[in-house]
Amino acid sequence: MMNIDTIVIQMKHILPCHRLLATMFFLMVTTLCWAYDFAVNGIYYNKLGETSVAVTYKDTDYNSYSGSVVIPSTVTYDGKTYSVTSIGYEAFNNCSGLTSITIPESVTSIGYRAFYGCSGLTKAKFASIESLCKIKFGDSGSNPLCYAKHLYINGQEVTDVVIPNSITSINDYAFYNCSALKSVTIPNSVTNIGSEAFYNCSGLTSVTIPNSVTSIGSHAFSGCSGLTSVTIPESVTFIGYSAFYGCTSLTKAEFASIESLCKIEFYSSNSNPLSYAKHLYINGKEVTDLVIPNSITSIGSHAFDGCTGLTSVTIPNSVTSIG
Numbered sequence: 001m002m003n004i005d006t007i008v009i010q011m012k013h014i015l016p017c018h019r020l021l022a023t024m025f026f027l028m029v030t031t032l033c034w035a036y037d038f039a040v041n042g043i044y045y046n047k048l049g050e051t052s053v054a055v056t057y058k059d060t061d062y063n064s065y066s067g068s069v070v071i072p073s074t075v076t077y078d079g080k081t082y083s084v085t086s087i088g089y090e091a092f093n094n095c096s097g098l099t100s101i102t103i104p105e106s107v108t109s110i111g112y113r114a115f116y117g118c119s120g121l122t123k124a125k126f127a128s129i130e131s132l133c134k135i136k137f138g139d140s141g142s143n144p145l146c147y148a149k150h151l152y153i154n155g156q157e158v159t160d161v162v163i164p165n166s167i168t169s170i171n172d173y174a175f176y177n178c179s180a181l182k183s184v185t186i187p188n189s190v191t192n193i194g195s196e197a198f199y200n201c202s203g204l205t206s207v208t209i210p211n212s213v214t215s216i217g218s219h220a221f222s223g224c225s226g227l228t229s230v231t232i233p234e235s236v237t238f239i240g241y242s243a244f245y246g247c248t249s250l251t252k253a254e255f256a257s258i259e260s261l262c263k264i265e266f267y268s269s270n271s272n273p274l275s276y277a278k279h280l281y282i283n284g285k286e287v288t289d290l291v292i293p294n295s296i297t298s299i300g301s302h303a304f305d306g307c308t309g310l311t312s313v314t315i316p317n318s319v320t321s322i323g
Helices: 004-011 016-033 129-134 258-262
Strands: 038-040 043-047 052-056 067-070 074-077 080-087 098-103 123-126 151-153 160-162 183-185 206-208 229-232 252-255 280-282 289-291 312-314
Touching: 038 074, 043 074, 043 080, 123 129, 183 206, 252 258
Parallel strands: 052 080, 067 098, 098 123, 123 151, 160 183, 206 229, 229 252, 252 280, 289 312
Antiparallel strands: 038 043, 043 052, 074 080
16 A cells, blocks of 8 residues: 555645645545544544543544553553543444443543444443543444433443432433433432433333422433423523433422422423323322412413313413413
Protein backbone atom coordinates (compact mmCIF):
# COMPACT_ATOMS: atom_id res chain seq x y z
CA MET A 1 0.00 0.00 0.00
CA MET A 2 1.27 3.50 -0.83
CA ASN A 3 2.57 5.31 2.27
CA ILE A 4 1.59 8.85 3.31
CA ASP A 5 4.97 10.42 2.36
CA THR A 6 4.65 9.05 -1.19
CA ILE A 7 1.13 10.52 -1.47
CA VAL A 8 2.36 13.95 -0.33
CA ILE A 9 5.26 13.94 -2.87
CA GLN A 10 3.02 12.88 -5.75
CA MET A 11 0.41 15.54 -4.90
CA LYS A 12 3.00 18.25 -5.72
CA HIS A 13 2.95 17.14 -9.37
CA ILE A 14 -0.85 17.00 -9.76
CA LEU A 15 -2.44 19.65 -11.98
CA PRO A 16 -4.09 22.49 -9.98
CA CYS A 17 -7.58 21.63 -11.28
CA HIS A 18 -7.34 18.17 -9.67
CA ARG A 19 -5.75 19.16 -6.36
CA LEU A 20 -9.08 19.48 -4.56
CA LEU A 21 -9.96 15.84 -5.31
CA ALA A 22 -6.44 14.77 -4.40
CA THR A 23 -6.67 16.64 -1.09
CA MET A 24 -9.98 14.94 -0.29
CA PHE A 25 -8.42 11.54 -1.03
CA PHE A 26 -5.45 12.41 1.17
CA LEU A 27 -7.73 13.37 4.07
CA MET A 28 -9.69 10.14 3.64
CA VAL A 29 -6.50 8.06 3.76
CA THR A 30 -5.16 9.83 6.82
CA THR A 31 -8.51 9.43 8.57
CA LEU A 32 -8.44 5.70 7.92
CA CYS A 33 -4.87 5.44 9.16
CA TRP A 34 -5.29 7.62 12.21
CA ALA A 35 -8.76 6.90 13.59
CA TYR A 36 -7.05 6.53 16.97
CA ASP A 37 -3.96 8.01 18.61
CA PHE A 38 -2.72 4.83 20.25
CA ALA A 39 -3.77 1.36 21.38
CA VAL A 40 -3.06 -0.52 24.61
CA ASN A 41 -4.15 -4.11 25.30
CA GLY A 42 -6.54 -4.15 22.37
CA ILE A 43 -8.36 -0.92 23.27
CA TYR A 44 -8.05 2.15 21.05
CA TYR A 45 -7.79 5.69 22.41
CA ASN A 46 -7.94 9.30 21.26
CA LYS A 47 -6.19 11.99 23.28
CA LEU A 48 -8.53 14.65 24.67
CA GLY A 49 -5.74 16.79 26.07
CA GLU A 50 -2.60 16.37 28.09
CA THR A 51 -4.13 14.17 30.78
CA SER A 52 -7.24 12.38 29.47
CA VAL A 53 -8.35 10.09 26.64
CA ALA A 54 -11.52 8.71 25.06
CA VAL A 55 -12.07 5.11 23.99
CA THR A 56 -12.60 4.93 20.23
CA TYR A 57 -12.67 2.42 17.36
CA LYS A 58 -9.78 1.02 15.34
CA ASP A 59 -11.00 2.22 11.94
CA THR A 60 -14.17 3.16 10.12
CA ASP A 61 -15.24 -0.47 9.79
CA TYR A 62 -16.19 0.01 13.47
CA ASN A 63 -16.30 -3.70 14.35
CA SER A 64 -13.19 -3.34 16.50
CA TYR A 65 -14.20 -5.26 19.63
CA SER A 66 -15.63 -8.64 20.60
CA GLY A 67 -16.01 -10.83 23.68
CA SER A 68 -15.58 -9.24 27.10
CA VAL A 69 -13.98 -5.77 27.19
CA VAL A 70 -12.79 -4.14 30.41
CA ILE A 71 -12.07 -0.42 30.08
CA PRO A 72 -9.43 0.75 32.58
CA SER A 73 -9.71 3.98 34.58
CA THR A 74 -6.18 4.95 33.50
CA VAL A 75 -3.93 3.94 30.65
CA THR A 76 -0.17 4.40 30.22
CA TYR A 77 1.35 4.97 26.80
CA ASP A 78 4.83 6.08 25.84
CA GLY A 79 5.69 6.71 29.51
CA LYS A 80 2.67 8.93 30.17
CA THR A 81 -0.46 8.03 32.14
CA TYR A 82 -3.89 9.26 31.02
CA SER A 83 -7.28 9.17 32.70
CA VAL A 84 -9.99 7.45 30.65
CA THR A 85 -12.84 9.95 30.94
CA SER A 86 -15.12 9.15 28.02
CA ILE A 87 -16.22 6.69 25.37
CA GLY A 88 -16.32 8.37 22.00
CA TYR A 89 -18.87 8.66 19.22
CA GLU A 90 -19.71 5.20 17.77
CA ALA A 91 -16.75 3.64 19.63
CA PHE A 92 -18.38 0.18 19.81
CA ASN A 93 -20.86 0.71 16.99
CA ASN A 94 -22.03 -2.58 15.42
CA CYS A 95 -19.70 -4.71 17.54
CA SER A 96 -22.22 -7.55 17.53
CA GLY A 97 -19.63 -9.94 18.97
CA LEU A 98 -19.26 -7.84 22.14
CA THR A 99 -20.75 -9.80 25.05
CA SER A 100 -19.73 -7.82 28.14
CA ILE A 101 -18.49 -4.28 28.82
CA THR A 102 -16.98 -2.91 32.03
CA ILE A 103 -17.04 0.88 32.41
CA PRO A 104 -14.88 2.48 35.12
CA GLU A 105 -15.84 5.28 37.49
CA SER A 106 -13.57 7.69 35.60
CA VAL A 107 -15.88 7.71 32.55
CA THR A 108 -18.30 10.66 32.74
CA SER A 109 -19.59 10.82 29.17
CA ILE A 110 -20.47 8.34 26.43
CA GLY A 111 -20.95 9.63 22.90
CA TYR A 112 -23.73 9.24 20.37
CA ARG A 113 -24.42 5.64 19.20
CA ALA A 114 -21.40 4.34 21.13
CA PHE A 115 -23.01 0.91 21.59
CA TYR A 116 -25.50 0.99 18.74
CA GLY A 117 -25.91 -2.46 17.15
CA CYS A 118 -24.13 -4.34 19.97
CA SER A 119 -26.79 -7.05 19.82
CA GLY A 120 -24.63 -9.67 21.57
CA LEU A 121 -24.28 -7.70 24.83
CA THR A 122 -25.62 -9.50 27.91
CA LYS A 123 -23.74 -7.68 30.70
CA ALA A 124 -23.19 -3.97 31.32
CA LYS A 125 -20.84 -3.51 34.28
CA PHE A 126 -20.35 -0.20 36.12
CA ALA A 127 -18.22 0.73 39.12
CA SER A 128 -21.20 1.99 41.15
CA ILE A 129 -24.78 3.24 40.85
CA GLU A 130 -23.39 6.70 41.57
CA SER A 131 -20.97 6.59 38.64
CA LEU A 132 -23.71 5.31 36.32
CA CYS A 133 -26.10 8.11 37.31
CA LYS A 134 -23.43 10.74 36.64
CA ILE A 135 -22.66 9.64 33.07
CA LYS A 136 -23.86 11.95 30.29
CA PHE A 137 -25.21 9.67 27.57
CA GLY A 138 -25.41 11.08 24.04
CA ASP A 139 -28.52 9.04 23.20
CA SER A 140 -30.17 5.72 23.97
CA GLY A 141 -27.64 3.87 21.80
CA SER A 142 -24.80 5.21 23.91
CA ASN A 143 -25.90 3.19 26.95
CA PRO A 144 -24.84 -0.49 26.80
CA LEU A 145 -27.93 -1.36 28.88
CA CYS A 146 -29.90 -0.72 25.70
CA TYR A 147 -28.85 -4.22 24.59
CA ALA A 148 -27.45 -5.84 27.73
CA LYS A 149 -30.67 -5.33 29.77
CA HIS A 150 -28.80 -6.58 32.85
CA LEU A 151 -26.92 -4.20 35.16
CA TYR A 152 -23.87 -5.33 37.13
CA ILE A 153 -22.08 -3.49 39.94
CA ASN A 154 -18.77 -4.96 41.13
CA GLY A 155 -19.57 -8.26 39.43
CA GLN A 156 -23.02 -8.66 41.00
CA GLU A 157 -26.27 -8.21 39.08
CA VAL A 158 -28.47 -5.46 40.50
CA THR A 159 -32.25 -5.76 40.20
CA ASP A 160 -33.22 -3.52 43.16
CA VAL A 161 -31.55 -0.16 42.63
CA VAL A 162 -30.96 2.30 45.47
CA ILE A 163 -29.90 5.71 44.18
CA PRO A 164 -27.33 7.22 46.59
CA ASN A 165 -27.85 10.56 48.36
CA SER A 166 -24.95 12.09 46.44
CA ILE A 167 -27.07 12.14 43.26
CA THR A 168 -29.13 15.26 42.47
CA SER A 169 -30.24 14.30 38.97
CA ILE A 170 -30.85 10.98 37.25
CA ASN A 171 -29.50 11.74 33.80
CA ASP A 172 -31.18 11.04 30.46
CA TYR A 173 -31.05 7.34 29.43
CA ALA A 174 -29.43 6.31 32.75
CA PHE A 175 -31.26 2.95 33.03
CA TYR A 176 -32.56 2.79 29.47
CA ASN A 177 -34.05 -0.61 28.57
CA CYS A 178 -32.80 -2.28 31.78
CA SER A 179 -35.69 -4.75 31.79
CA ALA A 180 -34.16 -6.78 34.64
CA LEU A 181 -34.81 -3.94 37.15
CA LYS A 182 -37.52 -4.72 39.70
CA SER A 183 -37.48 -1.71 42.03
CA VAL A 184 -35.92 1.74 42.32
CA THR A 185 -35.48 3.79 45.49
CA ILE A 186 -34.93 7.48 44.80
CA PRO A 187 -33.60 9.70 47.64
CA ASN A 188 -34.65 13.25 48.57
CA SER A 189 -31.46 14.61 47.03
CA VAL A 190 -32.80 14.02 43.49
CA THR A 191 -34.58 16.99 41.89
CA ASN A 192 -34.85 15.79 38.30
CA ILE A 193 -35.55 12.51 36.52
CA GLY A 194 -34.20 12.76 32.98
CA SER A 195 -35.75 11.88 29.65
CA GLU A 196 -35.99 8.11 29.02
CA ALA A 197 -34.18 7.50 32.33
CA PHE A 198 -36.18 4.30 32.96
CA TYR A 199 -37.45 3.76 29.42
CA ASN A 200 -38.73 0.20 28.86
CA CYS A 201 -37.71 -1.03 32.32
CA SER A 202 -40.51 -3.55 31.94
CA GLY A 203 -39.63 -5.47 35.12
CA LEU A 204 -40.17 -2.39 37.32
CA THR A 205 -43.30 -2.93 39.44
CA SER A 206 -43.46 0.17 41.64
CA VAL A 207 -41.73 3.51 42.10
CA THR A 208 -42.02 6.20 44.76
CA ILE A 209 -40.83 9.61 43.66
CA PRO A 210 -39.59 11.70 46.62
CA ASN A 211 -40.78 15.19 47.57
CA SER A 212 -37.67 16.78 46.07
CA VAL A 213 -38.25 15.96 42.40
CA THR A 214 -39.64 18.92 40.46
CA SER A 215 -39.64 17.53 36.92
CA ILE A 216 -39.96 14.18 35.17
CA GLY A 217 -38.57 14.05 31.63
CA SER A 218 -40.19 12.84 28.44
CA HIS A 219 -40.58 9.05 28.19
CA ALA A 220 -38.99 8.76 31.66
CA PHE A 221 -41.06 5.65 32.51
CA SER A 222 -42.36 4.89 29.04
CA GLY A 223 -42.70 1.15 28.37
CA CYS A 224 -42.58 0.19 32.06
CA SER A 225 -45.34 -2.36 31.45
CA GLY A 226 -44.87 -4.04 34.82
CA LEU A 227 -45.45 -0.81 36.79
CA THR A 228 -48.61 -1.19 38.88
CA SER A 229 -48.50 1.97 41.00
CA VAL A 230 -46.76 5.33 41.07
CA THR A 231 -46.65 8.11 43.66
CA ILE A 232 -46.21 11.70 42.48
CA PRO A 233 -45.19 14.16 45.24
CA GLU A 234 -46.29 17.77 45.72
CA SER A 235 -42.93 19.06 44.49
CA VAL A 236 -43.48 17.87 40.89
CA THR A 237 -44.61 20.72 38.61
CA PHE A 238 -43.78 19.31 35.16
CA ILE A 239 -44.10 15.87 33.56
CA GLY A 240 -42.73 15.53 30.02
CA TYR A 241 -44.09 14.07 26.83
CA SER A 242 -45.37 10.46 27.14
CA ALA A 243 -43.59 10.01 30.47
CA PHE A 244 -45.84 7.04 31.31
CA TYR A 245 -46.65 5.86 27.79
CA GLY A 246 -47.16 2.08 27.63
CA CYS A 247 -47.49 1.62 31.41
CA THR A 248 -50.45 -0.67 30.78
CA SER A 249 -50.40 -2.40 34.19
CA LEU A 250 -50.91 0.80 36.19
CA THR A 251 -53.93 0.59 38.50
CA LYS A 252 -53.04 3.24 41.06
CA ALA A 253 -51.79 6.82 40.64
CA GLU A 254 -51.27 8.60 43.93
CA PHE A 255 -50.79 12.34 44.34
CA ALA A 256 -50.06 14.43 47.45
CA SER A 257 -53.21 16.54 47.06
CA ILE A 258 -55.82 17.66 44.54
CA GLU A 259 -54.16 21.07 44.60
CA SER A 260 -50.75 19.68 43.67
CA LEU A 261 -52.27 17.58 40.87
CA CYS A 262 -54.07 20.58 39.38
CA LYS A 263 -50.82 22.58 39.33
CA ILE A 264 -48.79 20.03 37.35
CA GLU A 265 -48.03 20.86 33.73
CA PHE A 266 -48.61 17.66 31.79
CA TYR A 267 -47.06 17.77 28.33
CA SER A 268 -49.44 15.16 26.90
CA SER A 269 -52.14 12.72 27.98
CA ASN A 270 -49.61 9.92 28.50
CA SER A 271 -47.61 12.24 30.73
CA ASN A 272 -50.26 11.60 33.35
CA PRO A 273 -50.21 8.13 34.96
CA LEU A 274 -54.01 8.44 35.36
CA SER A 275 -54.33 7.81 31.62
CA TYR A 276 -53.60 4.15 32.41
CA ALA A 277 -54.25 3.86 36.16
CA LYS A 278 -57.84 5.21 35.84
CA HIS A 279 -57.99 5.47 39.64
CA LEU A 280 -56.88 8.55 41.60
CA TYR A 281 -55.53 8.22 45.13
CA ILE A 282 -54.80 10.97 47.67
CA ASN A 283 -53.03 9.97 50.89
CA GLY A 284 -53.79 6.30 50.31
CA LYS A 285 -57.52 6.73 49.66
CA GLU A 286 -59.24 6.56 46.29
CA VAL A 287 -61.04 9.72 45.23
CA THR A 288 -64.29 9.23 43.31
CA ASP A 289 -66.09 12.47 44.28
CA LEU A 290 -63.66 15.19 43.31
CA VAL A 291 -63.75 18.61 44.99
CA ILE A 292 -61.38 21.19 43.51
CA PRO A 293 -60.07 23.48 46.31
CA ASN A 294 -60.65 27.27 46.31
CA SER A 295 -56.90 27.87 45.95
CA ILE A 296 -57.05 26.67 42.34
CA THR A 297 -57.63 29.21 39.56
CA SER A 298 -56.88 26.94 36.60
CA ILE A 299 -57.23 23.22 35.91
CA GLY A 300 -54.40 22.35 33.55
CA SER A 301 -54.43 20.25 30.39
CA HIS A 302 -54.71 16.47 30.95
CA ALA A 303 -55.12 16.95 34.74
CA PHE A 304 -57.65 14.12 35.09
CA ASP A 305 -57.21 12.55 31.66
CA GLY A 306 -58.43 8.93 31.63
CA CYS A 307 -59.60 8.92 35.27
CA THR A 308 -62.71 6.77 34.78
CA GLY A 309 -62.92 6.16 38.54
CA LEU A 310 -64.38 9.66 39.06
CA THR A 311 -68.16 9.86 39.58
CA SER A 312 -68.54 13.59 40.37
CA VAL A 313 -66.58 16.86 40.17
CA THR A 314 -67.15 20.07 42.11
CA ILE A 315 -65.43 23.15 40.66
CA PRO A 316 -65.27 26.36 42.77
CA ASN A 317 -65.76 29.96 41.65
CA SER A 318 -62.03 30.52 41.89
CA VAL A 319 -61.44 28.51 38.70
CA THR A 320 -61.32 30.70 35.59
CA SER A 321 -60.10 28.18 33.02
CA ILE A 322 -60.23 24.44 32.37
CA GLY A 323 -57.44 23.04 30.19
